[in-house]
Amino acid sequence: MSNAKLYASNGEFKSEVELPVEFFGIEPNEIAIYLAVKAILNNRRQGSAHSKNKSAVSGGGRKPWKQKGTGQARAGQNTSPIWVRGNKAHGPKKHKYFEKVNKKVKRLAFRSALSSRAKDRCIGLFEKFDFAVPKTKEFLSVTDKAGFEQKNVLFLATPEDRNLIRSLENVSWARWAWVKDVNTYDIMRARHIVMSQDALKFLTGGQR
Numbered sequence: 752m753s754n755a756k757l758y759a760s761n762g763e764f765k766s767e768v769e770l771p772v773e774f775f776g777i778e779p780n781e782i783a784i785y786l787a788v789k790a791i792l793n794n795r796r797q798g799s800a801h802s803k804n805k806s807a808v809s810g811g812g813r814k815p816w817k818q819k820g821t822g823q824a825r826a827g828q829n830t831s832p833i834w835v836r837g838n839k840a841h842g843p844k845k846h847k848y849f850e851k852v853n854k855k856v857k858r859l860a861f862r863s864a865l866s867s868r869a870k871d872r873c874i875g876l877f878e879k880f881d882f883a884v885p886k887t888k889e890f891l892s893v894t895d896k897a898g899f900e901q902k903n904v905l906f907l908a909t910p911e912d913r914n915l916i917r918s919l920e921n922v923s924w925a926r927w928a929w930v931k932d933v934n935t936y937d938i939m940r941a942r943h944i945v946m947s948q949d950a951l952k953f954l955t956g957g958q959r
Contacts (some may be wrong), residue, residue, distance in 0.1 A: 752769060752776060752873075753769070753770045753772070753775040753776045753866070753869035753870065753934050754767045754768065754769055754770065754773065755767070755768055755775075755869065755872075755876050756772050756872040756875055756876065757876045757877075757878065757948075758876065758877050758878070758897050759791065759877075759878055759948065760873065760877060760878055760879050760880065760881035760891060760893075761881075761896065762893035762894065762895070762896030762897040763797070763896060764897070764905065766875060768843060768876060770869055770874065770951075771955045773940040774835045774862050774865050774954070774955050775854065775860070775862075775865050775866050775869035775874065776865070776866060776869070777862055777863065777866045778863075778866070779863040779864070779866050779867040779870070780859050780860065781863075783856050783859040783860040783863055784863050784864055784867075784897060784935060785858065785862045786852055786856055786860065787841060787852055787857055787860035787934075787935040787936070788860075788935055788936045788939060790823065790850035790851070790852045791847070791934055791936040792936065793848040793850045794849055796848040797844060798845060798846050798847050798848050798952060800843040800844075800845070800951070801842075801844055801845045802839035802840075802842025802843055802844070803838050803839060803840075803845070803892070804828045804838075804839075804842075805828075805831075805838045807838070808830050808836065808837060808838045809836070810828070810829045810830045810836070810837075811828050811829065811830045812828070814821040814828065814830055814832060825921070837846060838848060840852075840857070849897075857935075861935050861938070862937045864935045864938035864939050865944075866940070867880040868941075868943075868944050869919050872887055872946075873905070873941075873942060873943045873944060874943075875897065875899065875943060875944070875945040875946075875949070876903075876945075876946060876947070876948060876951060877945065877946070877947045878907075878947070878948055879947050879948065879949065880912050880947055882914035882915050882918055882943075883914070884912045884914060884940075885917035885918045885919050886918055887919070887920075887921050887922060889918065890915070890918035890919055890922065890925075894925075897947070898905075899943060900942065900943065901924045902924050902942050903924060903926070903941055903943070904926070904941065904942065904943045904944075904945060905924050905925075905926050905927070905933075905937060905938075905943065905944050905945070906919065906925060906926070906928075906939035906942075906945050906946065907927075907928060907929075907930040907933055907944065907945070907950045907954070908928070908930060908946075908948035908950065909929075909930055909947065909949055909950050910948075910955060915927070916951070919938060924956050926941070929951040930946065930953050930954055931953065933954075
């Protein structure tokens, strides 16, 4: 069983609440987390690094000088990798880094990441984020009252939390992600996960 602290919209501590066991109470599967994170990071790579081979660099054609009698090293063409402006030997080529992860593994990894954070007591819940207007000062006041460590805090937002998003944009230690888009890498990267009760309902309401 995993619990999380519940805060009022002003940051005041209310109570301890029990988190859904199927999302926050399973035994974390480190292999599934590894596979999911590796695939996410690889799929973000462009794979556009590309170096020129001998046929692509300028030059080539005739032999620079005769084979013998000049006192210089033998040379067949001026596009060799050892020449200035020559080609790159064994350089990178354009290719795709795409990796596929099975749906069941992806689901297991996501729930394992949440369970790992819950086990470390790194999940925080708010009744709601009640920001009438975007205001960084008010956001800092709420988080200070809640006692959050100001280091790599991830806020999971719903479309109703737009004022929250605009309030934290200038705060270096806070990040945000749409609750419908958050993935295993986002969860594992964050030191603390904070969300409203509405976001928790969406997260655990059969959307994953």
